[in-house]
Amino acid sequence: MVTLDLAKLDVRAANERIRAAGAAGEDVEVVNPDARHHIGVGLIHPINVHVRGSAGYFCAGLSDQASFEVENNVGWGLGDNMYSGSVVVGGNAGAIPGVAIRGAEIVVRGNMGSRAGQVMKAGTLCCAGNANFMAGYMMYGGRIVILGDSGERVGEDMTGGEIFVAGKVSELGSDAQLTDTAAEEIDEIREFLDRYGVSFKGGFQKIVNAGKKLRYATSERQMRSIPFFTFSGNSSYWNPKVQEDLYIKSQIGRYRIRGYGGARPLPHLSDLAFKKDLSDAGRVVDVVSKIDMYTEIGGINGANPLQLSMPVMIAPMSYGALSASTKRAVGLASSLAGIAENTGEGGMSNAQRDAATQLIFQMLGGRLGWNIHDMNRADGLEIYISQGAKPGLGGQLMAKKVTPELARIRGIPAGIDLRSPSRHPDILGADDLVIKVEELREATGYRLPVSVKLGAGRVRDDIKIAVKDGFDFIELDGMQGSTGAGSAEVIDYVGTPTLSAIIEALDALESIGRRQDIQIVLMGGIRDGVDAVKALALGADAVAFGTSAIIAGGCIACMQCHVGQCVTGIATQDPEHEARYDPEAEAKNIHRFLEGVRWQIAALTEALGYSSVRGLNRDDLVAVTPEAASITGLEYAPQYRVRGAGLEVRTA
Amino acid sequence: MCGIAGIMFKNASGRGTGKALIDMLDGCQHRGPDSTGFALYGAVSEEQLRLRFFIGEGDQANSAVERVKTELAKQGAELLEDEVIGNNYRVTVRFTGDLQQFAYAMEHNAKVISIGTSLEIVKDVGGAHDVDDRYHVAGFEGTHGLGHVRLATESDVKPEASHPFWATGFEDVAIVHNGQITNYWKMRRRLEQRGFQFTTDNDSELIAVYLADKLAQGVALREALKTSIEDMDGTFSFLVSTRDEIGYAKDRLAAKPMIMYETDELVAIASEEVSLNRLFPGQALNTKEPPPGTYDTWSRSI
Ligand SMILES: Cc1cc2nc3c(=O)[nH]c(=O)nc-3n(C[C@H](O)[C@H](O)[C@H](O)COP(=O)(O)O)c2cc1C
Numbered sequence: 012m013v014t015l016d017l018a019k020l021d022v023r024a025a026n027e028r029i030r031a032a033g034a035a036g037e038d039v040e041v042v043n044p045d046a047r048h049h050i051g052v053g054l055i056h057p058i059n060v061h062v063r064g065s066a067g068y069f070c071a072g073l074s075d076q077a078s079f080e081v082e083n084n085v086g087w088g089l090g091d092n093m094y095s096g097s098v099v100v101g102g103n104a105g106a107i108p109g110v111a112i113r114g115a116e117i118v119v120r121g122n123m124g125s126r127a128g129q130v131m132k133a134g135t136l137c138c139a140g141n142a143n144f145m146a147g148y149m150m151y152g153g154r155i156v157i158l159g160d161s162g163e164r165v166g167e168d169m170t171g172g173e174i175f176v177a178g179k180v181s182e183l184g185s186d187a188q189l190t191d192t193a194a195e196e197i198d199e200i201r202e203f204l205d206r207y208g209v210s211f212k213g214g215f216q217k218i219v220n221a222g223k224k225l226r227y228a229t230s231e232r233q234m235r236s237i238p239f240f241t242f243s244g245n246s247s248y249w250n251p252k253v254q255e256d257l258y259i260k261s262q263i264g265r266y267r268i269r270g271y272g273g274a275r276p277l278p279h280l281s282d283l284a285f286k287k288d289l290s291d292a293g294r295v296v297d298v299v300s301k302i303d304m305y306t307e308i309g310g311i312n313g314a315n316p317l318q319l320s321m322p323v324m325i326a327p328m329s330y331g332a333l334s335a336s337t338k339r340a341v342g343l344a345s346s347l348a349g350i351a352e353n354t355g356e357g358g359m360s361n362a363q364r365d366a367a368t369q370l371i372f373q374m375l376g377g378r379l380g381w382n383i384h385d386m387n388r389a390d391g392l393e394i395y396i397s398q399g400a401k402p403g404l405g406g407q408l409m410a411k412k413v414t415p416e417l418a419r420i421r422g423i424p425a426g427i428d429l430r431s432p433s434r435h436p437d438i439l440g441a442d443d444l445v446i447k448v449e450e451l452r453e454a455t456g457y458r459l460p461v462s463v464k465l466g467a468g469r470v471r472d473d474i475k476i477a478v479k480d481g482f483d484f485i486e487l488d489g490m491q492g493s494t495g496a497g498s499a500e501v502i503d504y505v506g507t508p509t510l511s512a513i514i515e516a517l518d519a520l521e522s523i524g525r526r527q528d529i530q531i532v533l534m535g536g537i538r539d540g541v542d543a544v545k546a547l548a549l550g551a552d553a554v555a556f557g558t559s560a561i562i563a564g565g566c567i568a569c570m571q572c573h574v575g576q577c578v579t580g581i582a583t584q585d586p587e588h589e590a591r592y593d594p595e596a597e598a599k600n601i602h603r604f605l606e607g608v609r610w611q612i613a614a615l616t617e618a619l620g621y622s623s624v625r626g627l628n629r630d631d632l633v634a635v636t637p638e639a640a641s642i643t644g645l646e647y648a649p650q651y652r653v654r655g656a657g658l659e660v661r662t663a
Numbered sequence: 664m665c666g667i668a669g670i671m672f673k674n675a676s677g678r679g680t681g682k683a684l685i686d687m688l689d690g691c692q693h694r695g696p697d698s699t700g701f702a703l704y705g706a707v708s709e710e711q712l713r714l715r716f717f718i719g720e721g722d723q724a725n726s727a728v729e730r731v732k733t734e735l736a737k738q739g740a741e742l743l744e745d746e747v748i749g750n751n752y753r754v755t756v757r758f759t760g761d762l763q764q765f766a767y768a769m770e771h772n773a774k775v776i777s778i779g780t781s782l783e784i785v786k787d788v789g790g791a792h793d794v795d796d797r798y799h800v801a802g803f804e805g806t807h808g809l810g811h812v813r814l815a816t817e818s819d820v821k822p823e824a825s826h827p828f829w830a831t832g833f834e835d836v837a838i839v840h841n842g843q844i845t846n847y848w849k850m851r852r853r854l855e856q857r858g859f860q861f862t863t864d865n866d867s868e869l870i871a872v873y874l875a876d877k878l879a880q881g882v883a884l885r886e887a888l889k890t891s892i893e894d895m896d897g898t899f900s901f902l903v904s905t906r907d908e909i910g911y912a913k914d915r916l917a918a919k920p921m922i923m924y925e926t927d928e929l930v931a932i933a934s935e936e937v938s939l940n941r942l943f944p945g946q947a948l949n950t951k952e953p954p955p956g957t958y959d960t961w962s963r964s965i
Contacts, residue, residue, distance in 0.1 A: 046936035065948045067937050083947035087920060088938055105936075105952055106917065124918040124952050144917050144955045163955075268697065290883045439898065439918045441664045441814050442694040442934075449693075472816040476664075479696065479814055523820070601782070 018043040022050060026453050033077065037598035046086060048446055050163025053383055053454030057096070068105075068446050070435075071098045073383040074452040087124070093134070094382060099207060104269045106143075109136035110436045112153065118207045120431070125162070129436040130378050131172065132422030139209055145184060149377075149432055151423040156200055158211055171424045174218040177199060177211065179531045181587035188221035206658045214556060229263045232407070233576065236569050256499060266500055266504045268407060270332075270582060272400055272493035272536060272558060273302050273325065275510045277493060279536060279547045282639035283632045284651035285619065291369070292618035293610075302613040303623035306553055308351075308530055309391055309460025309483040316460060317369050317391055320349030321609050322547060322624055326384055326534050326557030327373050327393070327464060327486070329355035331408050331417055332495025332563070335362055337581045340564050342366025344601035346434045353555075356406055356431065358420040359385040373464065374451075376405065376438075379421035383454060394438070394482075395464045396473075399492030399509070399535040401500050402466035405433035407496040411575030414584045418575040431546050443478040448480055462486055467512035468537070471519040477529060478520065484530035486510050486555060487661070491536025495556045495582060496573035509535035510549075511642050517550045540611020546620075547612075547628040548641070556608075563604035564597040602653060664814040665826070666694030666934040667839040667921075669902040670942075671807035672960050673928060680704075681795075681803030684810040685930070687938040688791040695812030697814040698825035702837035702904055707781045710759055711743065712834065714769065715783055716734025716752045717823050728752050730772040733880045738765050749787065749797045750822060751776065763832040767860050769832070772804045772824050776863070779835035781906045786811075786825040806963045809904050828867040830858060832890040833875030835906040840867040841934060842899030842919045849895060850895065870895070874903055888912045888958035901931060911962035917955035924950045930961050937944040 012031045012553035015025045025041065032039045033056030041062045044050060048067035051060050057076040065083040065147050072091030084102035091107075093115035100108075100117075106124035107115045112133040122140035126148045133153040134299075141159035145167045152171040167184025175192070185188070192215055204211050232593070252274055259267045267413065295301060308324070310316025317324070325345050330338045332355070343366045352367035358380015361373055372389035374381045386392060397403055408429040418425035438444045451461050460483040465473055467489050477485045489509025494502065499525035513533050520526040533551035536558075537543060543554045562568060565579050568653055572582035580592030617630050633648035634640035640647035668687035672678040684701055692699075718727035724747065731752060735742055740756040742843060747753075752773070762778070769775050777784035785798045791812070795801050806871050811826035830836035844850070844866040851861060851869055858873055869890065877887035884903070886908050898918035903910050911932055913921055923932040924939045936950055953959070 045940035045944055047935065064945070065936055065940065065950075067935060084936060084950055086922075102947070103950070103952065105920065105922070122952075125955060143952075144915075440842075441668060441816065445693055445814075475816045476814070479816075641667075 012038050012040055014040045016042050022047050029054060049453045052450055055383060062197035069450045072450055075383055082214055090115055092378060093379060107436050124423045135203060150544055169220050169425060175215040177213050177215050180216055186221050186224045187218050190217050190219050192217045234259055266498045267572050269495050269570050270495050270500050271570040272491050273503050275503050278510050278638040278642055282634060282636040283545050284635050285631055286633050287619055289618045293614040295617055298617050299610055299613045302616050308553055312483050314460040314483055315458055317351045321612055322553035323559055323608060324351050324532060324553060324555040325352045326555040327353035327355035329357045330360055331357040331412060332582060333391060334580055334583050334589045336589050336592045336594040338363050339366045339599040340601060341560055343598035347602040348605040364388060369499055375431055376435040386455055391460045391462060393462045393464055397466035399466040399488035399490050399506055400494035401497040402468045402506050409575055410575055412584045417584060441480055445480040467507035468516040470512050472535050474516045474519050477526045482529060484532055486532045487516055489535030492534060513549050513551055514643055540608040544612055544615040548622055548631045560601055564601040664816055666691035666812045666843050667841050667902055668810040668933040669909050670931045671963060674964055680805045680808045681800040683942055685795050685801055686941040687933055688812050689808045690938040690941040691935050692790050692812050695814040697815040697820045698813045699791045699826050700811045700825045701800050702784050702827040703803050704781045704805045704807050710757055710951040712756050712758050712778055712780060713783055714754050714778050717750055717774040717776060718752045719750055727773045734769055736737045736773045737902050738768055760765050763836055766832045770862055770941045771845055782835040782837055784827055784829055784837060787822045788820050807904060807909050809837055810903050810948055811840045826867055828871050830871035830875035831862050836871055836875040837904050838867050838871040838901055840870055840899060840901035843897045844895050845897035849940050870901055885906050885960045892956055908960050908962045913955060914956040915956040923951050924948050
């Protein structure tokens with residue numbers, strides 16, 4: 012038995028010792044815990060941890076196989092995301108005990124706080140006392156056993172799983188209903204209670220999903236194929252896009268969902284021009300080898316940075332929205348180009364991990380596919396707050412795409428129209444967020460960069476939070492960004508353009524003197540190396556490509572990503588459609604595109620007179636529209652409009 | 664974007680409220696590294712008011728002090744004591760007129776931090792210990808007080824944007840608040856129509872004025888807290904203090920943390936248990952999380 016005294020050791024040092032003890036198979040006792048946060052997070056060995064006192068937030072979080080016993084109380088997020096193992100708490104638990112668990116057993120002998128078992132997928136959460144507001148909120152599976160009263164709105168928007176309540180059920184949540192209990196279910200609960208020495212003789216009421224909100228009443232129709240480029244048209248009134256919108260709404264009787272980005276003209280990087288005459292750009296032979304483009308992202312606070320051969324990454328796109336083959340192609344291309352790929356929502360498959368040499372693992376509010384083992388094999392961890400195409404909204408994955416395989420990775424029932432929550436259970440403000448960031452760092456021993464994906468909204472405030480909460484970098488996504496599925500109105504009309512986003516972010520950081528304390532990766536409608544160079548000159552540290560990468564890899568821009576019948580095999584989970592996609596060939600195409608980007612960045616940087624991309628700066632740019640001038644504060648120089656098209660792509 | 668704390672010693676004074684609040688806030692400084700503040704309740708002296716102002720530094724400070732002195736004389740407030748501490752000007756006056764009008768008049772001359780027969784608010788940028796170093800909070804021996812740590816986003820990291828907030832125009836009422844009142848402007852307009860002035864756009868000031876207005880109408884603090892939960896939209900956990908009471912209210916969504924510990928001697932409330940444990944290191948405390956939509960108050964024995 013190893014004894015760790017938190018009056019003498021800080022939590023970080025203690026966690027290192029707990030993990031070492033775990034690896035050595037030795038049990039641990041923690042004394043003087045005094046409600047400190049993150050005790051035992053990230054433990055992946057079958058040992059016993061005895062906490063003599065109270066623990067703070069996320070006790071036993073992100074662990075697998077370990078057994079915890081806490082003598083007194085715990086704070087928010089008890090056993091966050093546990094895979095297996097157990098926690099027994101002698102006193103009370105704060106809000107969201109058992110959040111996102113994937114199979115552990117959690118017993119709270121006292122009462123538990125609100126939203127118990129939020130987005131849990133499997134396992135048992137048991138409370139001998141009373142639960143509070145919205146127990147079982149958005150749970151996808153598993154079992155909650157409440158021996159006292161349920162609290163208000165129990166089972167709110169649960170999709171799967173069961174809630175057993177022995178005491179009073181005061182109010183059912185939306186889409187929850189009471190149902191009969193089977194004798195064997197009660198026997199199983201009694202067996203569970205016996206195992207944890209909880210004596211209880213009474214009966215239970217059972218609450219399950221009522222099935223009224225799992226699927227849309229009508230499903231999306233296939234629409235006529237109009238290429239995006241026609242679709243976005245020139246007219247802002249009656250154009251083919253408006254016509255198609257009306258047609259679809261007349262069929263389905265609600266707002267429409269579609270893939271892709273906004274189709275409205277907005278101020279963008281194309282409204283900026285380079286001050287210098289660049290007609291000579293590209294004349295230098297082998298320019299790529301002459302320009303310093305190597306960029307490290309994520310290392311500013313001591314984590315191992317992503318090592319990018321150029322200031323470019325792949326934007327997060329989920330396995331789910333995209334097929335496994337497409338994720339493979341994008342991953343392979345990222346490796347060939349020496350840049351980083353990102354899992355997006357929905358977990359990390361082996362295929363993705365094998366394809367990409369550098370892979371960021373993204374965590375969303377539903378914690379779909381999130382787990383400690385994949386965190387440990389990632390090269391960066393990312394908290395998704397929102398994305399530019401649909402800031403403030405959650406993800407949508409239509410039933411057609413929720414295959415058994417995908418459902419297994421995500422830990423959810425197959426075949427539902429999956430609406431992922433728009434917010435995190437444990438991030439309700441900057442004050443909670445800082446504790447969450449710390450949990451991810453603790454669980455992975457401070458090795459990995461932790462980033463935040465943020466759709467531009469209140470950029471000035473949000474970027475200050477990002478820097479103050481200690482993120483290593485921010486993926487800042489403007490309104491021109493794409494999505495795999497979003498409401499058409501939101502995609503077109505909600506958000507802040509990419510150009511404004513970067514300017515507001517830089518301004519806000521400048522105003523608090525913290526520009527050096529966070530790196531910015533800009534995305535949202537960045538199409539090629541020319542856009543990339545403009546973004547870098549404005550002040551971004553790197554850029555990310557989503558749409559361009561998938562177009563380079565065969566996407567025909569039909570905007571029906573959400574339907575699941577993608578003819579190119581990209582945005583589908585249907586094996587027949589996917590079979591049309593040749594990941595090896597498309598990886599080469601995407602890679603060729605990325606090399607074109609590299610050449611453009613090098614050629615422009617050289618022509619602008621620098622030997623490194625870090626030389627690029629605002630003085631290289633002018634604005635050719637009054638809007639862009641007003642957003643960026645750059646000189647308004649309409650005469651630059653006539654200078655024409657710019658560079659042709661020439662691959663190295 | 665913050666952490667809050669409050670403590671009341673139920674019997675007699677002299678229990679180290681200042682030290683207790685420093686410890687509690689230091690324990691949750693991760694929730695708000697930018698600024699820290701305290702609302703402290705000392706011995707009451709009837710007919711005497713203590714005022715604190717932000718005056719800045721150097722010439723700016725000197726001219727603010729002059730303006731304050733001139734206005735005090737104009738208002739018929741007799742200056743008994745004054746001192747400059749850090750960027751604060753602290754004065755004790757004898758005053759028996761209409762406090763609300765007095766407060767508004769003073770506010771037009773210098774940024775008022777607090778006015779009270781017992782209350783003094785001390786707040787500034789930096790952590791709990793930084794603010795203590797500057798203003799000597801640790802030695803404070805009152806019966807009760809509140810504290811706040813802040814992470815600044817919407818407004819700048821300025822001393823005057825830090826918390827707690829005084830209920831502008833009402834003596835001895837202070838608030839610390841974690842959350843966001845979403846019907847802020849609606850509520851504020853309602854109060855403004857009745858002649859109240861606001862000196863910030865901060866929703867904590869709104870809660871303070873809302874409650875103080877009720878108290879001034881003779882409504883008990885408990886009752887005022889109850890209606891505040893009905894009248895205010897948003898997510899909030901807040902603590903309020905007056906000369907003789909402290910209380911809390913928590914929204915119905917339970918989105919902001921709050922935890923409390925009570926014995927015969929004291930009641931302590933904080934955002935996180937880790938703050939409570941700072942008062943009782945090494946002990947397993949029998950704490951309680953207030954349920955959503957609840958409120959409560961405690962009085963000191965006078
Ligand atoms: C098919 C698809 C799936 C996406 N999935 C995610 C996701 O899981 N997480 C995320 O943060 N962003 C996701 N996005 C948004 C992109 O990361 C990014 O914000 C956007 O695509 C960048 O702009 P661009 O496409 O104009 O380059 C997705 C986008 C697409 C097209």
